Amino acid sequence: MMRTTRLEAFSDGVIAILITIMVLELRMPEGGDLAALRTVWPTFWAYVLSFVYLGIYWNNHHHLFHVVEHVSGGILWANLHLLFWQSLVPFVTGWMGQNHFAAAPTALYGLVMLMSAIAYTILQSAIIARQGRNSLLAGAVGRDRKGKLSLVCYVLAIGLAFVDQWLSDALYVFVAVI
């Protein structure tokens, strides 16, 4: 069994790196004037959105592990599973930005978000399963309406991406805000 601090430090490291390398997808424009900067604009906004998302996950991650002292193998792999989906965020962020929030990249972005949310739910369940139904965390999580609403929003956004991608992008912002 591993101490929680270790798992947290590792997860912090991965999220810190993800948040930082995302900015590498902001490819430098060719020219040196303000007009050249406009080509970076969509990627910039995709970056802002993903930065906020990863910030939220980092924040939630800590609340989740706040009451945990030791982690089992199951929790460890549930956590790696979550990090796996989050590690794809820079890729989908860059792809979405570079294609000006086109349908397919927007849908893929939603898919990665959906898988992250599911991975988070699995991790949460694994921790609660270990601590018992009556634990502090189980109470705090409760029926977790926000979590379930997020899942629904992501599924909606993936479908909507092929109809009107702006509606889909608006949904991502909406989830981040709640």
Place this chain on the structure above:
Amino acid sequence: MMRTTRLEAFSDGVIAILITIMVLELRMPEGGDLAALRTVWPTFWAYVLSFVYLGIYWNNHHHLFHVVEHVSGGILWANLHLLFWQSLVPFVTGWMGQNHFAAAPTALYGLVMLMSAIAYTILQSAIIARQGRNSLLAGAVGRDRKGKLSLVCYVLAIGLAFVDQWLSDALYVFVAVI
């Protein structure tokens, strides 16, 4: 509430990564002789400047949190806000270097610096607000003339970039020195 050590470790990680990936913007020159190296020269100096800036922020960041024990949600997001603007430093550094300190990139560099400085001020206020006006930090910060002078310098530098960018660059060096 999060322990400060965690927030510090995360911020340290982000700044360490930023300082290191900046060097990736030093694109390897085509040829293998010293003449080829000359094309990297402006980016090198932009790199030195940004390295010093991030070093200063890292240093100040620690002094800021030295007396803080727990962080609230507000402080946490004020800190992420600061990291967001700093994460743009490698991008603007590379763009400024690649365009030989041209007007627009120099102005953008100043904008990112200005936003970082503002984000730092917000973070400082959030911490003082939490600790009370009579706290140690509130006293240490005092009227913070250096901070205010920096803000003025950045605004000046952004404007000057379109008149004479060297004057503007000189201002950045000046702020780093004080």
Place this chain on the structure above:
Amino acid sequence: MMRTTRLEAFSDGVIAILITIMVLELRMPEGGDLAALRTVWPTFWAYVLSFVYLGIYWNNHHHLFHVVEHVSGGILWANLHLLFWQSLVPFVTGWMGQNHFAAAPTALYGLVMLMSAIAYTILQSAIIARQGRNSLLAGAVGRDRKGKLSLVCYVLAIGLAFVDQWLSDALYVFVAVI
């Protein structure tokens, strides 16, 4: 002599970075539709495989050092040796993915895996040598059949890569599962 926590933190950092920069090898496709995504497909699976491998190593690494309190110079360099081979994982992962699991990249992937496994065995021996044959770890490791089986599989997979690379890739998945 170094405290183990330091060596662990450093190794954690390196593995966290490796797992994250691997995703940078997922080069963004040119187009913005789902068809364009197909070109990334093989690299994606190579990435999944390597992510699981590095996850396993990270997990094992902790179990290995769980009972160690101080590390000697020998252990330190054995650990750096292991990290060296693992640092090549993103490179071979990207090369294998980009060439659709062709013979040579698949063999090279196996070579890096083999060298990592050997480096791990050396590290294990260095720790046992220091702690004594009767130590807890020596008992836990025992005859380490899984470890030896892995080595055999990697050698087989390297040879098989030039006959039928899919058989070779299947072997990598098999080792990861056990």
Place this chain on the structure above:
Amino acid sequence: MMRTTRLEAFSDGVIAILITIMVLELRMPEGGDLAALRTVWPTFWAYVLSFVYLGIYWNNHHHLFHVVEHVSGGILWANLHLLFWQSLVPFVTGWMGQNHFAAAPTALYGLVMLMSAIAYTILQSAIIARQGRNSLLAGAVGRDRKGKLSLVCYVLAIGLAFVDQWLSDALYVFVAVI
């Protein structure tokens, strides 16, 4: 004043990132056969050399700070100065490898190594100055013949690079071994 653990963690982070992003300079060859791999060969060896160098620095860095409890502003900046020169290692490693150990890149590599060694000496002096001449560290460092020999070797190697770069590269290996 900053606790040493913080400065060490930050330095560890930077070195861990440097050692890892160096591998990004191993550009994937175009083809998928073993012949294509030959183009990566020189960069690979440059990478091995730099990996060992950074490993040595990381190791020495810890011995240096082993007896230090608090760091002053001077030590902090001396440390950042050292990290600055080390952050250039991936760049010069890649340039040297890509140009098959040509004269100019080999000389530049030596220059970065020389500056790192000088920065290390400055850091050492800053720590001793703070702890007093009779301190444990001052005794351990003694006349530091190895350190001085390294400096001489680097200067020699920079000059030799323009005469016979292989002799120069041999010197780098020699310094790493001692």
